[in-house]
Amino acid sequence: MNDNFCVFLDAGHGGVDGEGNYTTAPGKQFQHSRGTFHNGSWFYEGVWNRTLTDLVAAKLKNLSIPNIIVSHEYLDFPLEYRVDKANWYHRKYKKGLYISNHANASGTGQARGFEVYTSPGRTTSDRIAEYHWDNVKELLGSRIRFRTDTSDNDHDREANFYVLRKTVMSAILVEHLFFDNYEDAKLLMNEEIIDRFAEAQVRTVIDYINSL
Numbered sequence: 711m712n713d714n715f716c717v718f719l720d721a722g723h724g725g726v727d728g729e730g731n732y733t734t735a736p737g738k739q740f741q742h743s744r745g746t747f748h749n750g751s752w753f754y755e756g757v758w759n760r761t762l763t764d765l766v767a768a769k770l771k772n773l774s775i776p777n778i779i780v781s782h783e784y785l786d787f788p789l790e791y792r793v794d795k796a797n798w799y800h801r802k803y804k805k806g807l808y809i810s811n812h813a814n815a816s817g818t819g820q821a822r823g824f825e826v827y828t829s830p831g832r833t834t835s836d837r838i839a840e841y842h843w844d845n846v847k848e849l850l851g852s853r854i855r856f857r858t859d860t861s862d863n864d865h866d867r868e869a870n871f872y873v874l875r876k877t878v879m880s881a882i883l884v885e886h887l888f889f890d891n892y893e894d895a896k897l898l899m900n901e902e903i904i905d906r907f908a909e910a911q912v913r914t915v916i917d918y919i920n921s922l
């Protein structure tokens with residue numbers, strides 16, 4: 711589609727290794743009192759992030775849109791290494807987009823909803839975050855909740871996350887619902903919802919490519 715463009719995909723945190731051990735800090739998992747998730751009643755955020763990221767990569771590949779997954783198959787690589795990888799390979803391309811995939815936790819189990827983050831200030835990333843917001847609204851608007859910060863006239867929230875500050879290309883970080891909320895966690899296990907989240911990312915990539 712466009713050889714001058716590459717998508718850098720980052721599945722947040724670590725996944726499950728060959729012996730079935732979840733390789734990520736305790737805050738990135740949650741044991742529900744009911745329901746079945748990645749390991750019995752445990753929801754593993756890093757596993758979910760990888761499921762989504764792998765699906766996005768497969769969809770981009772089908773469209774011949776260059777993409778590189780900068781996270782490890784299951785290890786929790788340092789953020790510096792993920793960003794270094796993206797920045798190094800980005801030199802081969804004129805434009806790029808870094809997408810960091812996460813699911814959220816509030817600690818109380820009460821919060822719900824979808825969020826898109828960009829770095830503070832007005833950059834191209836804000837425009838991409840708006841594309842993504844619109845695509846998720848279109849594909850999932852009636853199925854999920856949305857959390858927004860419209861104080862600066864757009865829907866994305868702004869934060870100094872490392873992957874947003876240190877990437878040389880435009881970057882967004884997506885928090886896909888709250889995995890420590892039972893209703894949101896159930897939605898995250900729904901294959902159609904996962905596919906719609908992935909589809910929305912692909913459409914956002916295409917919207918951005920078409921805007922260049």
Ligand SMILES: [Zn+2]
Nearest residue numbers: 722755812813
């Ligand atoms: Zn996360």
